[in-house]
Amino acid sequence: MDKADALPLLEKAIAERPKHPDTLTMPDLDELQWSYARSLADAGRTDEALKWSMDVIAGTNHAIAELESSRNNPDEKRLAGAYSVDAQLDRLRERLGDRCAEFIPLLLKVGRSNLALKYVAMQERAAIPILDRRPELLASAAQMYEKLGRTDLAMDGLVRALAARLDGATRDAIAALAARTGRNADALYRRAAAMRSKSATPAYPFALVTDDGKPMRLSDLKGRVVLVSFFFPT
């Protein structure tokens, strides 16, 4: 199929999609809209492609913000179960990250470097909390920063990501970038550690009873690193 032929088909699909709100076998409306933006770019209709892409990405951001606010509402947590909300958030953040990663090269192609930087930052923010595809999306954001001549921002982003979670891939990315730019990786690791400890808040000092009837307080574990794991026996 010729790329330009995709446009009328996608237009039709976008118009039809809201009439079938419950159909799980069909792509989501925003996925169709994103395909449409991509087809516009392929067809050389760059201005329209830019506009569509920005609109779809703004919509994805909006959906994430809504879910985040529902997640932070205790009643919602109780009723809906934050688990499914977390899974949805992960999926939307991945989508946002992927869309930014795809959109940035188009912005570079038309010379919109400043706007591209904004979307790299967005990709990075989307990637930091997600579980599976985090290293890949973070690495591609760092690469884009470098391409835009901003190794400083690439490094800041990686350090922030390491402060959020100590995964080996992020640590390695910092080491590699530090080697290329003549910086000291250990100092950067320490900066990440300082960032995380600065933003950390004291844990509630529990005073409870163990299952074999002994009283136990958090302060009994003074000076120890402690994992508090919440569970149900069934």
Added chain:
Amino acid sequence: MCNAEFPRLQSLYDKYRPLGFDMVAIQMDPDQNGRVAEWRTKGKYTFPVLLVPPPKGGLAKERDYAGAHYDVWLAPTDLLLDSTHKVIFRHVGSGAAVLEPEIRELLGLPPF
């Protein structure tokens, strides 16, 4: 499922306890206290298990204590505290794999 993770948490407990690490498991639902003994025997768990007081009402019972004090609403959730007992890392879902690098860092051990 939350219990699938405990054998791995037990091995983290065994491995890092001599190096300054401790672990407690907080049982979130006061109605299930009678099941803890069997759960512990079956899994051969040696870390302390803490029971929460009965709910004061308001929120759903099993989330009363954990939700009110730790903003924890679901099992499994893991909170990792540094040696000054600040919450350094929070993880919802099965966490042993992501926890180990964090534990090593907090204990001042080299990364893998």
